[in-house]
Amino acid sequence: MNDEVTLLEADERRLVLDRFGNDDAWELGSLLVSLARARGAAVTVGIRRGRQRLFHCALPGTSPDNDAWIDRKCRVVEHYAESSLLVGARFRAKGRTFESHSRLDPDLYAAHGGAFPLRLRGTGVVGAVAVSGLPQADDHALVVEALERFLEAAAR
Known part of the structure; x- marks a missing residue:
């Protein structure tokens, strides 16, 4: 296993929620939008629980392509x-590409950074939070930072 995979797995074990309702989606989404605005980042933010879209915001400088990227990345979270x-x-750690080896339609699924599972303690994955508009590692880092802050605030 490579270092990238190990670090990403650690984030997923660490960023687990005790609850996630509609109001939580608003708080997390608003936090992501605030972080993006503070950095001048043109991103789209989306949060889903199951098949329901709970939060969506497209900041200036984004396009419908960002919506499509969020959909494709969230499908990966839902699937895996x-x-x-x-x-x-x-996939990269095995010397393969997701597009050619996953057997999933790349028009519907994208294993690019930016979508993160909303995992409830004792329940499992109930949804996804996603960002699109930055390089994939930056999309992912923005979501992780927001989840960290969200969990810190919830612990107070």
């Missing part, structure tokens, strides 16, 4: 119950 970056890293 892992972040889209981790799924892509696992």
Whole structure:
């Protein structure tokens, strides 16, 4: 196993929620939008629980392509119950590409960073939070930072 995969797996074990309702989606989504605005990042933010879209915001400078990327990355989270970056890293660690070896339609699935599972303690993955608009590692890092802050605030 390579270092990237190990680090991404550690994030997934660490960033587990005790609950996640509609109000939580608003808080997490608003936090992501605030972080992006503070950095001048043109991103789209999406949060889903199951098949329901709970939060969506497209900042200036984004396009419908960002919506499509969020959909494709979230499908990877739904399929694998892992972040889209981790799924892509696992394929790369084996010397393969997701597009040619996953047997999933690349028009519908993208193992590029930016979608992270909403995992509830004792339940498992119930949804996904995603960002699109930055390089994939930066999309992923923004989501991780927001989840860390969200969990810190919830612990207070």
